[in-house]
Structures are given as C-alpha cells and as structure tokens.
Amino acid sequence: MPIYRFGVVVVGTGVAGATAALAAAEAGIEVALLTKASPEETNTLYAQGGVAAALSPADSLAAHAADTLAVGCGLSERAAVESIVRDGPTAIATLEKRGALWDRRPDGCFDLSREGGHSHPRVVHARGDATGREIQQALGAAAQAHPRITVFPDTFTLDLLCANDGRVVGVLVRTARGELAVFSGGAVVMATGGAGQLYRETTNPAIATGDGVAMGFRAGAAVRDLEFFQFHPTLLYIAGAARVLISEIVRGAGGVLRDRRGVRFMERVPGAELAPRDVVSRAIFERMVATQDTSVYLDLSGMNGDPHTLFPGISRVCRYFGIDIARDPVPVRPGAHYMIGGLETDLEGRTTVPGLWAVGECASSGIHGANRMGSNSLLEGLVLGERTGLSAAEEAQGKGIQDWRVRAPRAAVAAPDGMRVNIQDVTYSLKSLMWRQMGLERTGAQIEDALQKIRLWSRAVRELGASEPATWELVNLLGVAHLASLSALVRAESRGVHYRTDHPTTQPAWCAHTRCVPVFEEGHIAEVVVARVPLESELPVAGA
C-alpha cells in the first residue's frame, strides 16, 4: 500500500480545514489537504447569512459574547466564547487578505445584517446571500496556490491510524482511483463538517455524514454534547424538490411567518420571527400540526427594499418553482441544520487523543452550548481553524513515521447465505427514524426504541466488510446516531435545541455537558460510557 508522508494531514476543505491548512503551511509545514468530494463541495459553500463579528461602533465584544452565552442556554463555555469572539474582527481581516470580498456600504463600512439572538447588526456577508461561496472560493484558491499545500480531491478518509500507544499518526484513505493508501503525519486535523444527512429533512449537502466524529471516536476520542442538533426553522418546502435554506437574514430584513390562513403567529413570542432558532422551529412545527398543513409561509411583501435585489440566490431558486418572493407566500418548514456537539477540543483544536486535532462543525470547542447563534459557526471555523493549523504545525515539527494500526468497527457474525443488506434502504430508514424520534421533539421511549433499531442496523451493516464509501458513510452515520441517542437519553431535561416532551423543563442539575468515551477490549470498542461532566468554568482551578 502506498504511504504518503506530510507534516500535517488535514481532512476536509471547508472553512475550518482550508483555514487550518493555510495556517500550518504558512508556518512552514508540508500539508496534505484531503476531501472525499470536489474541494468546493462543503457545507461552507452553502452558507448564506454570513460571519458574526463585533465590527460596528455601536457593538462590542462584550455584547457579542453576552448574546452567544444567552443563546447557548447555560452550556456555552465562557472562556471559549470570549476567546473566539475576541478574534472575530482579525479573522474577517485575515480572510479579506486571503481573497474574500465582503459587502460594504457606499461609505466603505461593512454592510452588517442582523440575525436571531444578536442584539446588534454584526453579520458580515458577501455577494448578498452568497457568503459561503465567497469564503469557499477565496480559501480554496489560496490553498491551491500555496506551494506547501497539496490538495487531494475524491480521497475518502476511511479511518484513523494509531500507534501502539494510541497516538494518531495518519489516515487510511480510498483514493480517487479506488485504491487504499496511507497518509502519515505528525498531526492529523479532522475538519469533516456536520452530519445533517442523519435526518430526512436537512439543509446539508450529501457530504455531511458525520465521518470525523465517528472516526475520532473509533480512535478513542471523547465526544461531547451530541444530543444537540440544531434545526433551522425555514427550509423551502416543495414536495420532491431539494430542501433549500431560506436564511435568517430574510426574517432579519422584515420577512414574517404566517400560517395557511394568513395569520402571523410569532408576533407574541419574545423576539418574534428572530427568536432563537429552536423557539421558531417548534412554533412552526406546532402551527403545522394545528393547521394540518405541510408547511407555514414566509411573507416578504412588507419588507423595506426589493427582496429580489437583497436575496438574489433565494429569489432565483423560488422563481424556478414559480414563486415570486416579493409577492407570493414562500412555503417553509424546519430541517436539520447544524451539529452542535462533536469531538471535544481545547481552544487550539486538540482532541483528547494525542496526535488528533478537530475543528469546525465536527468539533465541540464549547462556544455553542445548547444552541448555536446564527453566523457563529463560520466565525468559529475561521478563528479556531487558524489556531488549530498553528498548533498542529508546531506538533508536526521533527516527527518521524511511526508504526500504525486501524481501530475499525468489530466484525459481526457473518450473515446467512443469500442475506443482503440494502445500504440505501437502511440509510433512508435511519434518516426517517432520526427525524421522527430524535428530531425537534423527543421522548425517552422514542429514543430507546431508536437505539434498538440503530444497534440492529449497525450489526447488519458491519457484516458487509465495508470498502465502498457509501457503506462507510452509513457506518459513520449509525455511529453518530448511536452516540447522539445515548446522550439524548441521558439528558432528562429540555434545554436549547434538545426538547424532551417527557421532561419539558430545564433542570439546574443538568447545566453540564454529556461526554461519550469508548471502552476498548482487544482493540475494539466493547462499550460506550456516557458521563455528565461539569462546565469547565465550574471546575476547581488546578492547584487552588
């Protein structure tokens, strides 16, 4: 098997991975930047709203931090919030130097928009609602042009490689030609994005299958707060068509929600249409049930300014379906949007396993708590991407190749002759199951039932001896679904985006993280331990 040796191996070309790769390369390290798709096909590409940063004179770092903490419902780590918010303005300037063109007003100041939870306009955007495309193209071009970065498209990372002491020393991949190969590195950075594909309704592209979290866990890394999955309130809902996000900036600019009878139903809720996403999502869901409709409707007709000019991307998509956004009600419903939990990291991206870093949506840095405030994830990807790249580069200095082994899922008993597992069928069943039983609302009984099915499917799929990416993606989705369900079952309360109808209130005793860790027997995961872990700010200071 070919072995390619680099200083740092980065898996994922989105905002977090590309930024980490650039930072490591600028620090003088040779970087392999791997992606299972084309380098542009990322969640980042689809981001519309923008990047949050306190940039207007009326705003402040303290206000940005306070808003983030409030939306996080008590679970955001204060140190993470303050540290990431503090570096926001610098990250915006650095990205501009790397080629992104932000929208500015005629006086040269940033054209800042406002989203739910933000007390000030502080969302920097590009080309109206094409912020993600601008960021992806700028970072992609910078990475391609950098002499110390080699980009490997269509290179599916199957698993992490560990040395005998458990340290991560590289990755096993399936190359664009379908061959197995090893990329070894002094440090490996997971930047594989989210897992929206766990759900039937999602804003996320097909790449979002939770691979990084599943691989990291198989290598022994702790996973935190995976029960928190954010649902975006407004996906364009036209049966049979792909779900397209209608960004919060549309509501920030005056779009209002109405039911099929034209009744505006968010008016009396604090924050109205700009209440936190979980509040708006559940209000929409309840209104859909009450009116026996498959969606509610976004009304842009009373907006200041021409919606077609303000939101050209959304206008184009809706027009394709015969909807004139300046005049017609736009049918919308909630869908899975953002994986809040992930591989537990410090503020330089270190996971709990030596040699392994994680950043972006696959990581849990502590900023988002129990609910992510809009536009804070691109911010996190930029700020922590930079720090992760530098930290990984430092680690990689002078590291040689080490022996390695793969900690793959334990093989199951072979299936009887003639038994075939249909990957597409199981994948679709899992997405429906998660939508029904681990979605906007859950109960303990629903989660326990989901766990049984997930375990059954996991056993059946393992038997296939996965070699095709689609099978590995399903193995990974099942792994993440298992950890998310275990965490949701343990958290017997409602908080942020985790809403249990059998435990509808927030419990002070649960102002804590959930953490899943694997227990290994003979190199395989024999058990998962789920623990309740106090917030870092509440832990006693060492030596005090």
Ligand code: FAD
């Ligand atoms: P991604 O950008 O998703 O990149 C993941 C990369 O990992 C891809 O290159 C993928 O191919 C690669 N990968 C995955 N698995 C493997 C594997 N096994 N092997 C090799 N490569 C692999 N956030 C905001 O802050 N503001 C917004 O306005 C906003 N709008 C959004 C709109 C939409 C429609 C969506 C879907 C998300 C939005 N978000 C927004 C969220 C934000 O875009 C994401 O959280 C962020 O882009 C994630 O970046 P990332 O670098 O972590 O992952």
